[in-house]
Amino acid sequence: MDFSCPIPIAQYPKILLAHGGGGKLMHQLIEQMFAPTFDAPATQHDSIVLTPPPGAIALTTDSYVINPLFFPGGDIGSLAVYGTVNDLAMSGARPLYLTVGFILEEGLPMETLWRVVQSMRQAADRCGVKIVTGDTKVVDRGKGDGIFINTAGVGVVEHSQAIAPPSVRPGDVLIVNGDLGRHGIAIMAVREGLEFETEIESDSAPAIREVSALLDAGIEIHCLRDLTRGGLASALNEIASAAAVDIAIDERSIPIREDVQAACEILGFDPLYVANEGRFVAFVPEEFAQKTLDILQRNDPRSRAIGRVTATGKGLVTMQSKIGASRIVDVLSGEQLPRIC
Amino acid sequence: MDFSCPIPIAQYPKILLAHGGGGKLMHQLIEQMFAPTFDAPATQHDSIVLTPPPGAIALTTDSYVINPLFFPGGDIGSLAVYGTVNDLAMSGARPLYLTVGFILEEGLPMETLWRVVQSMRQAADRCGVKIVTGDTKVVDRGKGDGIFINTAGVGVVEHSQAIAPPSVRPGDVLIVNGDLGRHGIAIMAVREGLEFETEIESDSAPAIREVSALLDAGIEIHCLRDLTRGGLASALNEIASAAAVDIAIDERSIPIREDVQAACEILGFDPLYVANEGRFVAFVPEEFAQKTLDILQRNDPRSRAIGRVTATGKGLVTMQSKIGASRIVDVLSGEQLPRIC
The missing domain is CATH 3.90.650.10 (PurM-like C-terminal domain)
Structure with missing residues (x-):
């Protein structure tokens, strides 16, 4: 993985409202940072079509609002992967796919977002799950707190036990x-x-x-x-x-x-x-x-x-x-x- | 549907940090407001196990941060259902399940949350989708903006067209x-x-x-x-x-x-x-x-x-x-x- 931020930091040192606006800056973020780092397809579409192995599926969601974003042993990105993967595991499911929804606060340093995104990727690799689709919203300064992340997870249940x-x-x-x-x-x-x-x-x-x-x-x-x-x-x-x-x-x-x-x-x-x-x-x-x-x-x-x-x-x-x-x-x-x- | 708020408003007029803390108030919110209104099972567990019809599944996510929360023709709740359901429909999928993640700001009027939750239920009924699992986080006053909602959606693709x-x-x-x-x-x-x-x-x-x-x-x-x-x-x-x-x-x-x-x-x-x-x-x-x-x-x-x-x-x-x-x-x-x- 290339560890330098794919968005030119000198030009865009901080997240702007336009990064969530559906225009050029949002596409730059998706095409240059999210899509190459995660497992999202190069062609953007509203949802992704997948064929999980046969069997029941487990479904879960969690939002992560931890403060501070980085802490000894982890950060909001790895937490947002492990937390949701673990919720699937608690049903005895094998985690397959994650979705990710970012709510970013205007003014967030671009470098901070990049650190979190990389951490999510590494955590997903460690778990053998794919981050397959996502969404980014930006709220005005003072209406959020840096980064909030929602991940939803889909897993497959490959045994007949009722773990509940x-x-x-x-x-x-x-x-x-x-x-x-x-x-x-x-x-x-x-x-x-x-x-x-x-x-x-x-x-x-x-x-x-x-x-x-x-x-x-x-x-x-x-x-x-x-x-x-x-x-x-x-x-x-x-x-x-x-x-x-x-x-x-x-x-x-x-x-x-x-x-x-x-x-x-x-x-x-x-x-x-x-x-x-x-x-x-x-x-x-x-x-x-x-x-x-x-x-x-x-x-x-x-x-x-x-x-x-x-x-x-x-x-x-x-x-x-x-x-x-x-x-x-x-x-x-x-x-x-x-x-x- | 009973239109009076199931949480005693006189006692809990506003959302407190403890409503997201994993304790009594969070359980009250889940057991008295969310579970009976949505299609979540009475028994809480970390994820829900479902058996969708055979075939490929479509998966999508969107966060909703709209301001104001209520507007002519809708509100953040109905929007969070229709928006995600429509993303599934755009892949030609039949929407089945939604997850919901609330990020609430401390001090949000309980009545406002209840209006949004009811609106989500009505919107889900209109779409024939089930809201099957969820998560609630509360952030301190001034670190959010009333209500943010993430919904992730799962649908089934019942045709052989590649709509993309x-x-x-x-x-x-x-x-x-x-x-x-x-x-x-x-x-x-x-x-x-x-x-x-x-x-x-x-x-x-x-x-x-x-x-x-x-x-x-x-x-x-x-x-x-x-x-x-x-x-x-x-x-x-x-x-x-x-x-x-x-x-x-x-x-x-x-x-x-x-x-x-x-x-x-x-x-x-x-x-x-x-x-x-x-x-x-x-x-x-x-x-x-x-x-x-x-x-x-x-x-x-x-x-x-x-x-x-x-x-x-x-x-x-x-x-x-x-x-x-x-x-x-x-x-x-x-x-x-x-x-x-």
């Missing part, structure tokens, strides 16, 4: 694929100008390889959920409620790095509610738990079994604390970390 | 499905507080019924293009360039209402460059031109044949003016009407 909350059963073991809380703390540290002894990098990453390894190994998967906005606590509450089961987790088994734990204490955050971007929880029957753990630990040795589904119920999530007391882990009320994704 | 610029041939006749320029002028009139003798309403509407009528009648369609940002002039330049042909149009045959023409003169706009939202141009071989016109005129009697593809070439678009002179119709440089869609 209604499949969750009492006895299922909960396994997380690594340590929690790094994404949220990494963002917060940049925003607040905090420095820790070691830099905390976001966990932002694709989870597709791990999910397909589980499927290939014949694991019976009842549910997968990525631990993004609202963190582990919100994900478990959503699933418990949707599946009408109670869940019990054990605080001692939840993998959280010491520096993340310390940062949470300084900032007054509960790590159970902090957003991740490459972490998920898998619900699997007891007999598949060890095999699941083995597979996930090959990718990240901090993967752990953290609890189980105790009974059919009203959606109660409880946690046995380090000192042995049991407490209810409720849904977050209010806002802990705005614009984390 | 490379199919365009010399001799093809260009037919538009109604009068031009109303959407752009309607928006401009609201923004500038202009009043005309008659209210000019946006042409915003779905074009799927007309496209399927053409396909059902066995019309050989070489290309379809909706005349949105940049208007007729930009659409023709894009197609002429992509197909490597020259196009000649006749100003006298281009249908523009007198009040729209007058408003363009007052505002200093060239109606050829003004955005429409339900208008398209069809490229059909000469032998199908009359039948195409008959079908389109049944829906809108102002449909007209406006020109033809003259030769293979370098993408030159020329127009015979009302007084007989010929001029080049170039791509727009600069910005005529920002945030028109």
Whole structure:
């Protein structure tokens, strides 16, 4: 890939309203930056016609408004690819295509857009997905915030499992694929100008390889959920409620790095509610738990079994604390970390 | 449909950052407003699994940042449905599913969101498409502008025609499905507080019924293009360039209402460059031109044949003016009407 910006920066140092106006500047952006970097066809048309492999398709969408645009371990571009790809993977789908919609603020440095676009391309390559069509809008200065990105994703479901909350059963073991809380703390540290002894990098990453390894190994998967906005606590509450089961987790088994734990204490955050971007929880029957753990630990040795589904119920999530007391882990009320994704 | 807002307005008169935070307020919005109004399943999951009819799929995305949110003839919600549905129709696809991504500004009146959501539902019903999954982000006050909406669309292609610029041939006749320029002028009139003798309403509407009528009648369609940002002039330049042909149009045959023409003169706009939202141009071989016109005129009697593809070439678009002179119709440089869609 040529790493110099394909738009002449001296002539167009910043995004203008005309870059979203349907005229010459918009075409320049599409033809010189987007089309060659992504997998969009050279011939522009209103939509693209594709032939996915036979089978059911999975469909998802997410907008990304993260602030700041660049952070340790990633940027809004890679996040917009991994986040949507992971949403497809959580249905057990193999991600195929992404669409991308940019909402740019007038005055955005052209170089910033180019960095984000390159990052999206690299992230898409890493995931084996194609960015096949897109759209660009420009809003006047002060009516946006640099870059907002929407990606919608299409994947194909190549197995017959129903990986979704209604499949969750009492006895299922909960396994997380690594340590929690790094994404949220990494963002917060940049925003607040905090420095820790070691830099905390976001966990932002694709989870597709791990999910397909589980499927290939014949694991019976009842549910997968990525631990993004609202963190582990919100994900478990959503699933418990949707599946009408109670869940019990054990605080001692939840993998959280010491520096993340310390940062949470300084900032007054509960790590159970902090957003991740490459972490998920898998619900699997007891007999598949060890095999699941083995597979996930090959990718990240901090993967752990953290609890189980105790009974059919009203959606109660409880946690046995380090000192042995049991407490209810409720849904977050209010806002802990705005614009984390 | 119950027309009172399902969120208690007295308690939550405005959108808060927490409505995008993954906690209780976000769930309330999804469970009480979005899920019952749209076709999203009651059980929330990261993506939705669907089984479209066999065949190739068409995929598209568009973000909508129109200002103002409500205008004569439509609003950002109906626009976000029709615009994306029409992009699918322009590939000759039958639209099936939409995803929706909201980027809301903190402080947006809850009632405004509810009006937009209802409008999307009604528009989706009119088009026979399902809004199957979505996402909501909230940005801090002053970092957005009320509501931005992204919709991505999936359609199925149920015929074997290649409806796209490379199919365009010399001799093809260009037919538009109604009068031009109303959407752009309607928006401009609201923004500038202009009043005309008659209210000019946006042409915003779905074009799927007309496209399927053409396909059902066995019309050989070489290309379809909706005349949105940049208007007729930009659409023709894009197609002429992509197909490597020259196009000649006749100003006298281009249908523009007198009040729209007058408003363009007052505002200093060239109606050829003004955005429409339900208008398209069809490229059909000469032998199908009359039948195409008959079908389109049944829906809108102002449909007209406006020109033809003259030769293979370098993408030159020329127009015979009302007084007989010929001029080049170039791509727009600069910005005529920002945030028109």
